[in-house]
C-alpha cells in the first residue's frame with residue numbers, strides 16, 4: 001500500500017488575524033517532523049488569502065471549508081471554485097456534517113459541490129458519516145454508502161480518485177468521544193470495498209481520512225490501521241502543539 005498519509009485541520013469558524021498568525025508560526029516551526037505527511041489547513045474563507053501568504057514556500061497546503069456550485073454572478077455571500085483557486089487553495093471540504101445538518105445540504109448538493117470543485121481544479125475532501133441514532137439503529141453502512149453513492153452516481157467512480165474521503169461519525173465530532181480504531185477501520189474498509197466493487201484501482205488509490213475527536217494521544221492507534229490514511233482534525237487543529245503531535249503521529 002503506497003497511499004500517502006494526510007492530516008488536515010478544519011478550523012471551522014474560529015480564529016482572528018492575531019491567533020492565526022501565531023498558530024501558523026507554531027505549525028511551521030515543527031513541520032520538519034511531518035515531512036512524509038501531507039499537511040493541510042482549512043481556515044474560514046475570509047482568512048484564506050492571509051493563510052496562503054503566511055504558508056507560501058512551506059509544505060503546508062490550504063483548503064476551504066465550503067464552496068458554491070455556481071461559477072459567478074448574483075449569488076450573495078457565496079464563493080466560487082475559481083475564487084478559491086485564485087487565492088491559493090488546493091483543497092476544499094464538501095459535505096461536512098455541520099453543513100449537512102445546519103445548512104440542509106443534501107447528498108445531491110454535496111455531490112454537485114464535489115463535481116464543481118474537481119472541475120475547477122480543486123481537490124475535494126468529501127465528508128461522510130452517520131449520526132449516533134443511525135449507528136444505534138445499525139444503519140451506519142447504509143448511510144455512509146448512500147452518501148458515497150450520491151457522488152459516484154453524479155460524477156462517476158473515477159472522480160473519487162481525484163479527491164479525498166473523510167469518514168467522520170457525527171457522534172464523535174467535538175464530543176471527545178472517538179470511534180475506536182476498530183470501529184473506524186471497519187467503516188473505512190467498508191467504504192473502500194464499496195468502491196472496489198466498481199473500480200478496484202480507484203479503491204486502492206483513494207485516501208480515506210478519519211475525523212472525530214482525533215488527538216495526539218489517539219492518532220497513532222487510529223492511523224496504524226490499514227484503511228485509515230490520516231485525519232481531518234477539528235478542535236485539536238487550533239493549537240499548534242496538538243496539531244503537530246497528530247502530524248508527527250501520522251509521519
Ligand code: 13P
Pocket residue numbers: 010096168172173174175176211212213214232233234235236
Ligand atoms: P473534532 O476534531 O473537533 O472532533 O472535529 C472533527 C471535525 O469535524 C473535522 O472536520
